[in-house]
Each structure stands twice: as C-alpha cells, then as structure tokens.
Amino acid sequence: MPKVNPLPAEELSWRCDPLAFPFKTTDEIPSLQEIIGQERAMRAIDFGLGVANHNYNIFVLGESGTGKSSTIKDIIEAKAKDEPVADDWCYVYNFSDPDSPMAVNLPPGSGSDLAGDMDEIIEALRRDIPKVFESKDYEKHRDEILEGQQERTRAIFFRLEQKALEKAFIIKKTVSGLSVVPAKNGKALSQEEFDALPNDKKAAIEQELAIMQDKLSDAIREARTIEKETKDRINALDREVVQYVVNPLINELLDKYKAFKGVVEFLYKVKENILDNIDDFRPREEVPLALGGIRIQRPEPAFERYRVNLIVSNRDTEGAPVVFEANPTYYNLFGRIEYRIQLGVATTDLMMIKAGSVHRANGGYLIVNAFDILRNIFAYDSIKRMLKNREVRIEDVWEQYRLISTTTLKPSPIPINIKLILIGEPFIYYLLYNLDTEYRKLFKVKADFDNVMVRDDGNVQRYAHFVAARCREEGLLPFDPTGVGKIVEFGARTAGDKEKLTARLNDIKNLVVEASYWAGVEGAKTVAASHVERADRERIYRNSKFEDKLTEYIKNDTIMVTTDGSVVGQVNGIAVLDPGDYAFGKPSRITARTFMGDAGVVNIEREVKLSGRIHNKALMILTNFLGERFAQNFPLTLSASITFEQLYEEIEGDSATCTEVYALLSSLSGLPIDQGFAVTGSMNQRGEVQPIGGVNEKIEGFFEVCKAKGLTGRQGVIIPRRNVRHLMLKKEVIEAVKEGRFNVYPIDTVDEGMEILSGTPVGERDPEGKYPEGTVNFLVEKKLFGLAKSLKEFGRPERKKVEEKKDDNRKEAAAE
Numbered sequence: 110m111p112k113v114n115p116l117p118a119e120e121l122s123w124r125c126d127p128l129a130f131p132f133k134t135t136d137e138i139p140s141l142q143e144i145i146g147q148e149r150a151m152r153a154i155d156f157g158l159g160v161a162n163h164n165y166n167i168f169v170l171g172e173s174g175t176g177k178s179s180t181i182k183d184i185i186e187a188k189a190k191d192e193p194v195a196d197d198w199c200y201v202y203n204f205s206d207p208d209s210p211m212a213v214n215l216p217p218g219s220g221s222d223l224a225g226d227m228d229e230i231i232e233a234l235r236r237d238i239p240k241v242f243e244s245k246d247y248e249k250h251r252d253e254i255l256e257g258q259q260e261r262t263r264a265i266f267f268r269l270e271q272k273a274l275e276k277a278f279i280i281k282k283t284v285s286g287l288s289v290v291p292a293k294n295g296k297a298l299s300q301e302e303f304d305a306l307p308n309d310k311k312a313a314i315e316q317e318l319a320i321m322q323d324k325l326s327d328a329i330r331e332a333r334t335i336e337k338e339t340k341d342r343i344n345a346l347d348r349e350v351v352q353y354v355v356n357p358l359i360n361e362l363l364d365k366y367k368a369f370k371g372v373v374e375f376l377y378k379v380k381e382n383i384l385d386n387i388d389d390f391r392p393r394e395e396v397p398l399a400l401g402g403i404r405i406q407r408p409e410p411a412f413e414r415y416r417v418n419l420i421v422s423n424r425d426t427e428g429a430p431v432v433f434e435a436n437p438t439y440y441n442l443f444g445r446i447e448y449r450i451q452l453g454v455a456t457t458d459l460m461m462i463k464a465g466s467v468h469r470a471n472g473g474y475l476i477v478n479a480f481d482i483l484r485n486i487f488a489y490d491s492i493k494r495m496l497k498n499r500e501v502r503i504e505d506v507w508e509q510y511r512l513i514s515t516t517t518l519k520p521s522p523i524p525i526n527i528k529l530i531l532i533g534e535p536f537i538y539y540l541l542y543n544l545d546t547e548y549r550k551l552f553k554v555k556a557d558f559d560n561v562m563v564r565d566d567g568n569v570q571r572y573a574h575f576v577a578a579r580c581r582e583e584g585l586l587p588f589d590p591t592g593v594g595k596i597v598e599f600g601a602r603t604a605g606d607k608e609k610l611t612a613r614l615n616d617i618k619n620l621v622v623e624a625s626y627w628a629g630v631e632g633a634k635t636v637a638a639s640h641v642e643r644a645d646r647e648r649i650y651r652n653s654k655f656e657d658k659l660t661e662y663i664k665n666d667t668i669m670v671t672t673d674g675s676v677v678g679q680v681n682g683i684a685v686l687d688p689g690d691y692a693f694g695k696p697s698r699i700t701a702r703t704f705m706g707d708a709g710v711v712n713i714e715r716e717v718k719l720s721g722r723i724h725n726k727a728l729m730i731l732t733n734f735l736g737e738r739f740a741q742n743f744p745l746t747l748s749a750s751i752t753f754e755q756l757y758e759e760i761e762g763d764s765a766t767c768t769e770v771y772a773l774l775s776s777l778s779g780l781p782i783d784q785g786f787a788v789t790g791s792m793n794q795r796g797e798v799q800p801i802g803g804v805n806e807k808i809e810g811f812f813e814v815c816k817a818k819g820l821t822g823r824q825g826v827i828i829p830r831r832n833v834r835h836l837m838l839k840k841e842v843i844e845a846v847k848e849g850r851f852n853v854y855p856i857d858t859v860d861e862g863m864e865i866l867s868g869t870p871v872g873e874r875d876p877e878g879k880y881p882e883g884t885v886n887f888l889v890e891k892k893l894f895g896l897a898k899s900l901k902e903f904g905r906p907e908r909k910k911v912e913e914k915k916d917d918n919r920k921e922a923a924a925e
Contacts, residue, residue, distance in 0.1 A: 680782050
C-alpha cells in the first residue's frame with residue numbers, strides 16, 4: 110500500500126489573486142445590478158409572474174440570508190411599474206338590503222372623487238334644504254294648503270252643528286272625541302232631565318240621535334280625508350321644493366359617472382331615499398331637558414347611508430400594486446368591520462368597513478411570509494379559499510364561535526385578480542406540498558434559491574460589484590483589491606468548497622460593513638485584506654465563548670483529550686457543534702473494549718438512547734465490514750463496546766465511523782494508536798472512506814486543542830481525500846503546516862488511516878488467504894479466531910451435559 114503523505118499548505122485553502130480585479134478601489138466600478146448565482150430561481154420567478162393563470166402562484170424558498178425576500182420585491186416592483194394601475198374599490202349603502210353594503214369599482218382616482226362628491230352633496234343638502242323650508246315662498250304655499258284644509262273642515266262641522274241644533278242636539282267634545290247629545294235651549298240635557306221625559310219622547314230623541322251620530326261619523330271621515338289630502342299636498346310640495354335642490358346635484362354626478370352602472374344605480378337610489386326622508390333635513394328642534402337636568406340625546410339622522418367608503422385608493426399608485434404584508438393576521442389580510450360603543454351597545458355602519466392587504470393588492474401582487482401565515486389562525490385556509498373562489502369577503506371570523514350571535518354587516522364579496530407570492534424555508538414548502546393537496550393546485554411555481562454558486566471569473570467579479578454596491582448604499586469606505594479578495598475567500602469558506610462561493614449574500618454584506626468599521630478605527634481610507642481578516646477574527650471572538658470554554662476544559666484535563674503518546678483502543682474523534690451563530694469543532698475521546706462473548710459490537714450511546722438513527726446505521730456498517738474481512742472461515746464471535754467518553758448529549762451522524770473502526774481494530778490487535786492524531790470520516794462496507802461535513806471546523810477545532818496543549822510537530826488530522834476540495838482553512842493553521850508543526854492527511858480507505866495511526870502495515874491476504882505476520886489484519890484475525898475458539902471450548906462441557914440429559918429423558922419415555 111503506497112504511503113500517504115500530508116497535504117502541502119497550498120492545498121489547504123484557495124487564495125483569490127488581487128490582480129484579478131482591474132481597479133484600485135471599488136469606487137471605480139459600478140454597483141451590481143443583477144442577482145448573483147440564482148439563475149434557476151430567476152427563471153422560475155419570470156415564468157410564474159408571466160403566467161396569467163390564477164393557480165400559478167409562487168413559493169419562493171431558500172435558506173435565510175440568500176436574499177430571496179429583497180430579490181422578489183425588487184423583481185416584482187420593477188415588473189409592476191409597466192402594468193396597468195388597479196381600480197379603486199368602494200362600499201356603498203345597499204338600500205334594498207341595508208346589512209349587505211355593495212362593492213363598486215372605479216378607475217384609479219375616481220373612487221376618491223366619488224367619495225368627495227358624495228360628502229359635498231351631503232353638506233349641500235344639509236345646508237340648503239333647511240333654507241328651503243324656512244323660505245317665505247315655501248311657508249306661503251304651505252299656509253295656503255293648511256288654510257284651505259281648515260276652511261273645508263270648519264265648513265263641514267258648521268253644517269253639522271246647524272243641523273244638530275235644528276234637531277235639538279249639540280256637538281260636544283269628550284275625552285273619547287266628538288259626540289252628539291240632546292239639548293234644550295242650546296244646552297245639553299242632563300241624564301236626570303232625559304230620564305224625566307215621556308217614553309215616546311225619549312224614543313223619538315234616540316231615533317234622531319242615531320241619525321245624527323251617523324252624520325257625525327260621516328263628517329269625521331270627510332275631515333280625515335281632507336287632512337290626508339292636505340298631508341299629501343304638503344308632501345308633494347316638500348318633494349317639489351327639495352327636488353329643486355337635489356336634482357341639480359344628483360344630475361351632475363349622474364352625468365359625471367354615467368359610464369359606471371353601479372354608481373348610477375346608487376345615485377338614483379340616493380335621490381329616492383332623500384325624497385322619502387325629507388324630515389331628516391329639516392331644522393332640528395331643541396332637545397328638552399329630562400329629569401335631573403340631563404339632556405337626552407336625540408338620534409341623529411343617518412347620513413352615512415349616502416356616503417361612500419373608499420377602502421382602496423390607487424390615485425397615487427404607479428403601475429400594479431405590490432403589497433408586502435409583514436404581519437399576516439386574518440384581519441390584516443382580509444379586512445375588518447370595526448365597532449363603536451355607545452351607552453354600552455356596540456354599533457357599526459358602512460363607513461367602519463376597513464380593507465386588508467388583499468384588497469390593496471387586488472390587480473397586482475401580494476408577498477407574504479409562509480411561516481407567518483401558518484402561525485396565524487384562520488389565515489392559511491382563508492388564503493386558499495380566496496384563491497379558489499377568486500373573491501375576498503370581509504367577515505367577522507369569530508362569529509361562528511360565539512355562544513350568542515350578533516347583528517353585523519355582511520359586505521358583498523369583491524372579485525380578485527391577484528398573484529400571491531409566499532416566501533419561506535424549504536422545510537415549509539415540502540411540508541405543505543406533501544400534506545396539503547390543495548396547496549399543489551394553487552402554488553405551481555417553485556422558485557428555489559441556492560445557497561452556493563460556482564466560483565468562476567464572472568462570479569468573482571460580481572462579488573466585487575456587490576461590495577461596491579454595499580459601500581455606496583451603506584456609506585462605507587471603499588475596498589481595495591486585497592480587501593475584495595478576502596471577501597471572495599470568505600465566500601468560498603462559507604460555501605465550504607474551494608470551487609463554490611456562498612449565495613448567502615447577507616453574510617457577505619455583514620462582513621463588508623464590519624471590515625469598513627475596523628478600517629475606520631485604524632484611520633485607513635480604504636478597506637484592505639488586514640481589515641477584512643480583523644473583522645472576521647472579531648466576529649469569531651464575539652461568538653466563540655462556548656468554544657473557548659471547551660478548549661479550556663480540555664487544556665486543564667476536565668474534558669480528557671490526549672494529544673501526545675499512544676494508547677490501545679483509543680482514538681480522538683471530532684464533532685461539529687453549531688449553536689446557531691457560530692460552528693466549531695470539538696474533539697472527543699472514543700474508546701473500544703473487546704472481550705470474549707457473542708454480544709457483537711455494542712454501541713453504548715445506542716443502549717442509553719443517546720445516538721440517532723444515522724449513527725446506529727454507521728455502527729452496523731462497521732460490524733459488517735469486520736465480518737466480511739475476518740469472518741470468512743470462522744464465525745465472528747466477540748463482545749465489544751464502543752463509546753464517546755464524556756458525552757452527555759445525543760450524537761448523530763456517521764462522520765465518526767472511521768474513528769470507531771480504528772479504536773476497535775486497535776483493541777483487537779493490541780496495537781497502540783498515536784494520540785497526536787484526530788480522525789474524521791464516514792465509511793462504507795467496503796472500507797472506502799466517504800466525505801463528511803464541517804471539515805474545516807473539525808481541523809481547526811483539533812488544531813486549537815493541540816495549540817493549547819502544545820504543538821509537537823507530530824500532530825494532525827486524518828480526513829477523507831474527497832474532502833480536500835472543501836478545505837478553506839484559516840491562516841494560522843496553514844502557517845503551522847508550512848512550518849511543519851501540524852499536518853493534514855487525506856485517505857481513501859480505512860487501511861491507509863490505520864497505518865498512519867498505528868505505524869504498522871495493515872496487510873493484505875496472500876494467495877493462500879493468509880495475512881502477513883505482524884500486520885494489523887494478522888493480529889486482528891488472530892485475536893478474533895482465539896475469541897471464537899475459546900468461546901467454543903468454554904461452551905462444550907455445558908453442551909455435553911445438555912445432550913446427556915436429553916438421552917436420559919428419551920430412555921425414561923421409552924420405558925414408560
């Protein structure tokens with residue numbers, strides 16, 4: 110097996126050549142005008158915005174910091190500028206069904222005109238109609254009608270009184286009204302006087318009384334008819350004089366809005382309602398004082414029914430509306446009906462209907478965060494209902510959950526034409542896609558923002574233009590080529606790949622801002638590489654308290670990690686801890702113990718439920734690897750335990766598989782493992798080493814521990830060769846490698862790593878199927894064979910006793 114050499118310093122990172130940038134500072138180059146590295150997402154967004162079908166709404170997904178929110182806003186706002194301005198929407202009073210206000214749409218700006226025109230009409234009517242009723246001309250005509258009525262009424266009753274006197278009767282007013290009573294000498298007879306009359310005289314009087322009573326009834330009916338005619342004539346007079354005020358005002362608006370059927374119908378109904386409710390416009394009388402000196406409030410006339418509630422105005426809008434709803438509660442999205450409390454009673458009216466962001470985005474685009482919709486009750490289902498029915502309703506959504514229903518308005522629905530864009534994390538997209546069939550029908554466009562991009566010359570130059578744009582927008586110091594080069598290198602480090610750059614441009618922006626600050630602190634006029642490096646160091650220092658504490662615990666041996674010497678069955682592994690704001694490598698001790706038995710390889714973490722499924726799978730792969738290599742001629746019978754020492758939290762992943770197999774092989778062979786090395790790497794059943802994540806953090810984490818305990822020049826980290834392209838190590842580690850104080854070894858197979866750790870050849874089978882004596886495989890196979898043989902010998906006497914007992918049982922059964 111060829112010897113594995115440590116990687117040269119040049120392969121541990123990629124350095125951006127400042128000469129690649131044809132400028133002295135970023136002030137000389139234009140700002141970035143395009144989106145970097147998101148071609149797939151851009152094509153999806155262009156497609157989604159171009160398709161007019163209402164089911165082709167867009168879900169924009171990607172990791173935080175990839176610029177998906179700002180990008181989609183910029184793209185949609187640019188597209189919307191060239192599209193038609195959406196209509197205004199108003200609610201007007203429904204005279205046929207007062208609880209269901211009607212929705213009316215008008216061209217942009219006309220809605221506010223109509224609302225203003227109706228307010229002016231109301232003011233004009235409230236001002237001019239009372240003047241008409243107070244005019245001398247009106248009073249003269251009204252008095253003439255009333256005097257005519259009075260004369261006719263007086264004449265009727267005068268004739269009746271004369272007729273009654275002729276018959277010896279008079280008309281008398283009583284509590285119950287007018288009545289005819291017998292009289293003598295013009296005075297009403299008392300009951301005693303009437304009873305004293307002869308019977309024939311009383312009979313004649315009663316007969317005449319019945320006739321006169323009928324005549325009185327006829328006179329009263331005729332007087333009421335005259336009164337009704339008078340009232341009708343006064344009403345006709347009122348309508349006539351009011352029309353002189355109303356007709357010019359309404360006709361002017363009818364002519365102005367004749368092209369809009371809904372407005373014309375509303376204006377005609379307004380006119381009829383005004384004429385039917387003329388008393389609302391008469392001068393109000395003083396309210397008398399009630400008991401205790403409290404003035405009882407007289408209900409005011411409801412002039413709100415003539416007003417227009419403009420809920421959406423696009424007068425000042427340029428292009429189609431673009432609305433970003435930051436707090437998508439149900440009422441913020443779909444509007445609400447507000448209430449006012451008067452004397453403990455909640456009331457509402459047409460003017461208290463308020464629009465939501467869906468109304469404002471009608472005819473354009475609505476952008477909402479998917480997670481915010483899901484965590485707001487009623488919002489998600491209502492969004493889907495709106496898209497399916499293509500209409501939006503303003504409702505009291507809690508009405509169905511109340512024990513007592515209340516009277517409220519139910520405004521008519523408004524048809525919608527809207528493109529909905531949801532923004533969210535990938536897990537939300539796939540959660541909805543797999544669990545909600547309606548979601549698939551309504552959101553057919555997936556705009557997936559990548560977190561990395563190819564590192565080519567074009568993207569490197571775009572990085573420079575991005576830095577220039579941030580400097581101008583934020584008022585930062587300009588960057589020189591060395592500073593931009595370090596920014597690009599940081600992009601490769603964040604991407605975790607020499608051939609890639611991160612697309613999480615928010616992280617790049619943060620570093621640009623911080624580097625400019627430190628350049629200013631040092632009094633520099635431009636930002637150079639040293640300032641970017643300092644900004645990165647300061648960022649790490651602000652977030653690395655946890656890492657520093659762990660390093661301190663390892664240094665003082667509270668957490669036991671050995672970086673020198675050799676130990677059998679013990680290997681240094683490395684895990685990555687990521688609290689969220691900063692990831693770092695944490696070395697830990699992995700040990701293996703082997704002994705006679707048939708329990709197999711036992712993962713202590715699994716037994717106590719501190720390991721995940723992927724880690725358990727890796728251990729099964731390890732067991733199968735051992736069986737395939739060493740159990741071809743005898744059974745693999747052993748008991749072995751593997752554990753992460755001083756591990757108190759759950760472990761997951763397969764990057765420690767190589768480390769575990771080395772600890773197991775060392776324990777079986779008796780060969781000590783060099784503790785100056787740490788190992789990371791996954792493996793398959795063939796013993797091939799597979800790449801892992803977080804390789805930079807792992808190497809740097811072990812380097813920090815070695816530095817704290819003392820670098821010896823024999824220390825290093827063994828990594829999968831397939832991870833070499835991912836190496837973007839920090840400057841301190843690279844310098845240590847250059848000086849021979851630290852090493853990084855790449856391997857393709859577990860055998861290569863075992864030779865480095867043990868200093869002993871692994872060995873391959875000869876034509877006779879035997880391993881060379883003294884090799885790792887020879888020693889392991891010898892130990893396994895011995896364990897299998899010992900277990901067999903140990904179990905033989907017991908099996909003999911069992912067989913003898915079975916023979917005795919058979920003999921006893923035969924004898925019976």
